[in-house]
Amino acid sequence: MADVNRGSRPLSPHLTIYRPQLTSMTSILTRITGNALLISSMLVVWWFLAAASSPEYFAIADGVLTSWFGDIAMTLSVLGLWYHTLAGVRHLIWDNGIGLDIPTAEKMGYAILGGSVVLTIITIIVV
Numbered sequence: 001m002a003d004v005n006r007g008s009r010p011l012s013p014h015l016t017i018y019r020p021q022l023t024s025m026t027s028i029l030t031r032i033t034g035n036a037l038l039i040s041s042m043l044v045v046w047w048f049l050a051a052a053s054s055p056e057y058f059a060i061a062d063g064v065l066t067s068w069f070g071d072i073a074m075t076l077s078v079l080g081l082w083y084h085t086l087a088g089v090r091h092l093i094w095d096n097g098i099g100l101d102i103p104t105a106e107k108m109g110y111a112i113l114g115g116s117v118v119l120t121i122i123t124i125i126v127v
Contacts, residue, residue, distance in 0.1 A: 022109040030087040033080035040077035043070075078123050083116035 043065065050061035064070055090108050093099055099108055 022106050026087060026109045026112060030084060033084040033087075036080050037077065037084060040073060040080070043073065075120070075124065079116060079120045082119040082123070083112065086112040086115050086119075 047058075047061045047065050050058040065074065090099075090112060093108070094105075099105060
């Protein structure tokens with residue numbers, strides 16, 4: 001065991017040579033959107049708590065959420081919500097053993113990315 005030549009063993013892939021696949025990137029993005037939705041939901045809860053507290057405190061919270069920063073945060077939250085929902089539906093489909101081949105999985109990844117953008121635009125127009 002001590003005579004093993006460690007110099008001729010292959011190395012694991014490094015970030016500079018690894019090409020990320022669409023499925024791995026969409027999986028990472030699902031985790032990111034899940035955490036971002038937690039933060040944005042805390043902003044909405046803060047807004048509700050401020051509404052229940054006092055008019056002065058509500059004016060502060062409402063001013064933050066209706067400012068340009070709040071508009072961007074809530075728009076990105078809607079985008080994250082649609083993305084996270086569509087990715088969850090994809091995982092439910094995968095749990096049934098459907099669409100696990102690489103071409104179908106990539107098509108579903110592109111459908112999730114495009115679908116979340118389209119549904120976000122529709123939501124902004126309707127609301």
